Amino acid sequence: MEEKKTARQWCDEAVSYVRFRPDRSAIRRELTQHLMDSRFQLLDQGLDTETADARSVAAMGDPQTVGLALDRAHNPFLGWLWELSRLVCGILVFLALCCVLRSDWRFTVQNNLARLIEPASVSQEPELDPDYGVADGTYRLLGEVGCPAPVQAGDYTLTVTTAFYREETENGQRSLTLGLTAQPQHFWMEAPALFPILVAVDSNGTVYSNARAPWISVWPLESDAGAYQFCVDFISIPGEPEWIQLQSSLDDSWSLRLELPEEVTP
Amino acid sequence: MIRLPRLSRKQRVVRNLLVGLAACGIIWYGFDFAPPTAGLALRWKAQTYLLEETPELLYTSPAGKNGSRELVGRCGERWFYCRDYQTLLFHDLGNLTFTEPTEPVTCIIPPFGGEDVLYIAAQIPGAARAACSVRFQSTVSVAQNNTTSIIDLDETYSAQAEANPQGIYRFPLERKYEDALAPMRTAEWATFHAYSCIPEQNAGLDLICTVQVTFYSEDGRELMQDSQTFQAGTEST
Numbered sequence: 001m002e003e004k005k006t007a008r009q010w011c012d013e014a015v016s017y018v019r020f021r022p023d024r025s026a027i028r029r030e031l032t033q034h035l036m037d038s039r040f041q042l043l044d045q046g047l048d049t050e051t052a053d054a055r056s057v058a059a060m061g062d063p064q065t066v067g068l069a070l071d072r073a074h075n076p077f078l079g080w081l082w083e084l085s086r087l088v089c090g091i092l093v094f095l096a097l098c099c100v101l102r103s104d105w106r107f108t109v110q111n112n113l114a115r116l117i118e119p120a121s122v123s124q125e126p127e128l129d130p131d132y133g134v135a136d137g138t139y140r141l142l143g144e145v146g147c148p149a150p151v152q153a154g155d156y157t158l159t160v161t162t163a164f165y166r167e168e169t170e171n172g173q174r175s176l177t178l179g180l181t182a183q184p185q186h187f188w189m190e191a192p193a194l195f196p197i198l199v200a201v202d203s204n205g206t207v208y209s210n211a212r213a214p215w216i217s218v219w220p221l222e223s224d225a226g227a228y229q230f231c232v233d234f235i236s237i238p239g240e241p242e243w244i245q246l247q248s249s250l251d252d253s254w255s256l257r258l259e260l261p262e263e264v265t266p
Numbered sequence: 267m268i269r270l271p272r273l274s275r276k277q278r279v280v281r282n283l284l285v286g287l288a289a290c291g292i293i294w295y296g297f298d299f300a301p302p303t304a305g306l307a308l309r310w311k312a313q314t315y316l317l318e319e320t321p322e323l324l325y326t327s328p329a330g331k332n333g334s335r336e337l338v339g340r341c342g343e344r345w346f347y348c349r350d351y352q353t354l355l356f357h358d359l360g361n362l363t364f365t366e367p368t369e370p371v372t373c374i375i376p377p378f379g380g381e382d383v384l385y386i387a388a389q390i391p392g393a394a395r396a397a398c399s400v401r402f403q404s405t406v407s408v409a410q411n412n413t414t415s416i417i418d419l420d421e422t423y424s425a426q427a428e429a430n431p432q433g434i435y436r437f438p439l440e441r442k443y444e445d446a447l448a449p450m451r452t453a454e455w456a457t458f459h460a461y462s463c464i465p466e467q468n469a470g471l472d473l474i475c476t477v478q479v480t481f482y483s484e485d486g487r488e489l490m491q492d493s494q495t496f497q498a499g500t501e502s503t
Contacts, residue, residue, distance in 0.1 A: 075275075078276060088286055089285050092290060095354070100296070154315075154318055156313075156316060188299035190314050211466075248316050250315060251342070
């Protein structure tokens with residue numbers, strides 16, 4: 001004859017079929033609650049304690065059937081996935097909060113939002129003023145320089161947005177100033193490292209570099225959304241070259257040739 | 267008070283994944299979209315040099331100054347060197363310094379801010395280790411305690427290195443002068459500074475740096491010797 005199970009034994013057996021152990025205590029609590037509710041109902045109907053206990057346990061059914069059904073509902077794969085997702089999510093949220101609380105967060109937000117939200121554009125020219133020093137006679141503008149077509153340099157599109165050729169009136173030193181825009185293909189790309197790589201050669205074979213005269217100097221201007229802007233200066237241009245070609249010192253995959261005015265405007 | 271709907275476990279997993287993804291986005295954003303792997307960081311760095319080739323990382327040093335690592339590899343025909351300042355998962359690379367290959371041995375000198383090391387790239391069949399001596403010859407003017415002394419520094423630093431499978435040898439150069447107040451230490455510091463300026467050819471100090479390297483087989487047999495001389499400002503072999 002089968003021994004009658006107590007409520008505790010019934011619960012133990014039922015939860016033993018649930019493979020996802022972390023849920024067992026909650027399931028046991030719920031089952032015990034059901035058994036207690038049923039037991040109190042039977043006691044209210046006038047049954048004695050022993051009979052009420054036995055009937056409430058019997059009313060719960062076969063612990064194996066119930067346990068297997070509970071195991072299906074509490075899938076261990078999903079359970080562990082949930083636990084893992086809670087842990088990972090907690091760590092990530094903590095790290096994200098640390099990032100937000102960093103002192104330079106506001107700067108990063110402003111910087112990155114501008115790159116993310118505002119449309120990329122090359123229309124805004126760098127603040128390069130060809131008339132600077134012309135009115136007071138410091139410089140003499142030698143002529144207009146046509147902007148060459150944009151070139152693809154690696155993952156950037158390089159565009160010369162403005163170019164002017166001028167002469168210092170005091171010593172006759174000539175310089176060429178370019179506004180150069182580098183448009184990256186992806187929003188996360190940093191500003192191109194133009195300073196260490198830019199070199200130029202002119203029609204007389206003169207090489208311009210950042211290491212020795214004649215100099216080529218590059219400095220960044222305020223970046224437009226989605227595009228980086230630079231001012232490129234060729235200082236102390238010797239002779240009267242017909243053209244100057246800007247290129248990379250690392251490879252010859254791209255170049256920008258600027259035709260200089262043939263006859264200097266007096 | 268708004269009562270949120272009770273979610274099933276599956277829905278909670280999805281919710282946590284979405285929250286985790288959003289947090290990842292915030293973290294990435296907070297690190298200024300820094301790349302998560304050294305390889306990707308290198309690729310992106312090479313892009314900023316307007317290069318089309320993908321750099322090939324061949325050597326990563328153990329963590330050194332400020333926990334940063336040194337990366338050495340090839341980008342097309344050239345060798346490159348750069349420092350990797352890693353925070354959490356994100357890599358922040360310093361400037362790339364390129365070195366033109368020379369046969370049979372290429373000396374890769376870290377630029378200013380790097381470690382006191384010399385990298386040598388050489389594919390010597392059967393080489394298991396190499397011994398290197400680096401001789402610095404310079405004249406340094408040291409001003410200390412209202413007196414200026416001219417120091418002719420002529421020091422040789424020796425180091426040994428095991429071969430790495432890609433043929434890259436790392437020789438740490440140990441400085442000799444410890445006393446912070448000694449003029450020799452200042453002269454040595456200036457000389458190492460000039461040494462670190464060789465790659466970018468912007469050293470102001472008159473320095474001749476002679477590198478002599480000998481490669482040995484597993485059983486200690488000498489396989490090859492090579493010597494190269496560098497001068498501050500101009501490089502010569």
